[in-house]
Amino acid sequence: MLEDLFSVVKVRFNGEKSDKPDGEKKDNKTDIPKGLLFKCPRCRCVTFEEEFEKNIKVCPQCNYHSRITARERLEITVDKGSFEEFDRDMISKNPIDFPDYDKKQQALREKTGLNDAVLTGKAKIRGEEIIIIVMDSNYMMASMGSVVGEKITRAIEYATANRLPVIAFTASGGARMQEGIVSLMQMAKTSGAVARHNEAGLLYIAVMTDPTTGGVTASFASLGDIIIAEPKVLIGFAGRRVIEGTIRQKLPDDFQSAEFMLENGFVDMIVERKKMRRVIAHLLKLHKPKEGTTE
Amino acid sequence: MSELTACERLDIIRHKGRPTALDYIPMIFDEFFEMHGDRLYGDDHAIMGGVASFKGIPVTVIAEVKGRNLAENQKCNFGMPHPEGYRKALRLAKQAEKFHRPVICLVDTAGAFCGVEAEQRGQGEAIARNIMEFMTLRTPVISIILGEGGSGGALALAVCDELAMLENASYTVISPRGFASILWKDSSREREACNVMKSTAEELTRLKVCDYIIAEADGGAHNDPQLTAENISDYISGALERKLQKGLDELIKGRYNKFRVVGEFEELPHSDNGSGLVPDEDVSEV
Ligand SMILES: [Zn+2]
Numbered sequence: 050m051l052e053d054l055f056s057v058v059k060v061r062f063n064g065e066k067s068d069k070p071d072g073e074k075k076d077n078k079t080d081i082p083k084g085l086l087f088k089c090p091r092c093r094c095v096t097f098e099e100e101f102e103k104n105i106k107v108c109p110q111c112n113y114h115s116r117i118t119a120r121e122r123l124e125i126t127v128d129k130g131s132f133e134e135f136d137r138d139m140i141s142k143n144p145i146d147f148p149d150y151d152k153k154q155q156a157l158r159e160k161t162g163l164n165d166a167v168l169t170g171k172a173k174i175r176g177e178e179i180i181i182i183v184m185d186s187n188y189m190m191a192s193m194g195s196v197v198g199e200k201i202t203r204a205i206e207y208a209t210a211n212r213l214p215v216i217a218f219t220a221s222g223g224a225r226m227q228e229g230i231v232s233l234m235q236m237a238k239t240s241g242a243v244a245r246h247n248e249a250g251l252l253y254i255a256v257m258t259d260p261t262t263g264g265v266t267a268s269f270a271s272l273g274d275i276i277i278a279e280p281k282v283l284i285g286f287a288g289r290r291v292i293e294g295t296i297r298q299k300l301p302d303d304f305q306s307a308e309f310m311l312e313n314g315f316v317d318m319i320v321e322r323k324k325m326r327r328v329i330a331h332l333l334k335l336h337k338p339k340e341g342t343t344e
Numbered sequence: 345m346s347e348l349t350a351c352e353r354l355d356i357i358r359h360k361g362r363p364t365a366l367d368y369i370p371m372i373f374d375e376f377f378e379m380h381g382d383r384l385y386g387d388d389h390a391i392m393g394g395v396a397s398f399k400g401i402p403v404t405v406i407a408e409v410k411g412r413n414l415a416e417n418q419k420c421n422f423g424m425p426h427p428e429g430y431r432k433a434l435r436l437a438k439q440a441e442k443f444h445r446p447v448i449c450l451v452d453t454a455g456a457f458c459g460v461e462a463e464q465r466g467q468g469e470a471i472a473r474n475i476m477e478f479m480t481l482r483t484p485v486i487s488i489i490l491g492e493g494g495s496g497g498a499l500a501l502a503v504c505d506e507l508a509m510l511e512n513a514s515y516t517v518i519s520p521r522g523f524a525s526i527l528w529k530d531s532s533r534e535r536e537a538c539n540v541m542k543s544t545a546e547e548l549t550r551l552k553v554c555d556y557i558i559a560e561a562d563g564g565a566h567n568d569p570q571l572t573a574e575n576i577s578d579y580i581s582g583a584l585e586r587k588l589q590k591g592l593d594e595l596i597k598g599r600y601n602k603f604r605v606v607g608e609f610e611e612l613p614h615s616d617n618g619s620g621l622v623p624d625e626d627v628s629e630v
Pocket residue numbers: 089090091092093094108109110111112113
């Protein structure tokens with residue numbers, strides 16, 4: 050799955066506005082110095098980084114909502130200064146003794162400033178208290194291993210115990226292969242926590258961002274009372290290349306996009322990044338318990 | 345218990361004569377009535393479900409079906425279910441809950457099918473829904489992995505009170521081939537992957553995933569399907585006895601905690617900014 054994602058985005062996004070033969074498409078890696086220009090992986094248009102940032106990292110040309118860090122997501126989503134992080138210091142062990150997994154993690158922790166691929170905590174959106182879960186694709190493509198599973202489960206359990214809504218921004222390449230079966234079990238663990246939150250009659254909004262795939266699509270991401278997606282992002286279960294291998298033909302560019310999922314009935318709405326906070330705030334208001342919250 | 349490597353076991357579970365759910369169901373259950381369809385889209389032959397009697401106890405049986413020859417395999421899509429298969433399973437599980445019947449799941453799949461229509465019909469959602477609904481299903485659920493337990497496609501029928509594995513069965517996050525392809529960019533290193541993945545019943549017992557190991561005939565179940573079926577049958581008797589005496593609330597809590605405790609992490613010092621929540625029940629006894 051992971052292996053697929055990079056190429057998937059490249060293939061799909063490059064494919065759209067190009068009718069060049071395959072051979073020419075392949076060597077289109079940006080040669081542009083990083084930090085000055087953003088080259089959209091979807092439409093290949095080039096934007097000054099400054100303008101791109103001002104547009105909250107949405108391609109001004111094609112509206113592709115590119116990947117942002119969990120910190121950036123929090124910044125544009127929750128009330129200033131309201132985020133209280135949970136379990137910041139949790140790091141993974143190496144459950145199946147996968148060669149060099151510890152080393153890889155150590156290096157990534159230093160590089161990204163994250164301890165794993167998800168941030169969880171308590172925050173407010175327009176004054177409404179929520180539990181927020183934000184995955185970060187910069188850390189091993191936000192694959193779900195022990196830490197991701199445990200932090201998400203604890204956050205949802207906290208929400209259930211304190212009768213709070215959960216907002217989860219999902220992004221993931223799927224299971225964390227390096228943790229083997231333990232990674233698969235995190236699907237059950239997180240979905241179990243959602244089940245209890247659900248039975249308690251509480252609101253869970255899942256916001257699918259680029260890319261939401263594999264074991265995360267097949268667990269808590271698909272279990273929201275309300276499922277929102279950002280425009281043009283990748284959402285699916287199986288890897289595109291795996292499917293192409295099975296059917297022996299190329300898939301249309303919009304296969305497994307947010308729009309494809311909406312059309313097939315697996316997403317409630319597509320919401321642009323600049324409107325996301327407002328939409329979530331309204332939805333929270335509509336779901337507010339009548340007699341005031343029990344805190 | 346034989347001392348075989350994961351790789352040697354893989355050869356056994358891929359043996360042409362390996363018994364499948366189609367062989368075991370008539371040997372283990374009486375009066376099996378197959379029920380068809382998910383009431384939403386269609387009937388998936390990769391998952392077979394129905395009502396049966398197990399030593400006089402009414403049970404619901406849900407099984408992933410691998411074919412024993414090409415014709416059977418074409419019908420059951422080589423044991424790789426589509427979303428409607430998982431939705432049929434959920435429908436039958438809900439029916440079991442209504443009529444207070446235990447659910448016996450027989451897991452045997454390389455994985456959920458990866459295809460265009462499977463995506464269109466929500467493969468991810470179907471698996472997710474099963475996992476969530478089985479977690480709170482108010483009746484005992486016993487899952488047995490017969491051969492391959494591949495990824496989310498297996499987990500969708502393996503959220504249970506007890507997970508048993510046949511001695512040579514495997515349970516993996518992805519097929520060994522896929523594992524090698526993703527991590528080493530070389531799918532030909534399948535056999536090596538197999539030994540790295542920790543996929544055998546014994547290893548999975550250590551990882552708190554597998555609860556019971558069911559012995560197969562010497563050299564593998566294909567050498568004596570009847571004996572293996574008897575071993576499965578004995579296991580089911582014991583498991584039902586253990587689970588039927590529990591209250592439903594206790595059962596559901598135990599099921600939650602069975603999965604809740606899986607994961608290996610550490611918390612560095614000064615981690616008291618955490619939510620402070622740990623599983624609320626006694627997790628040592630599952
Ligand atoms: Zn663009």
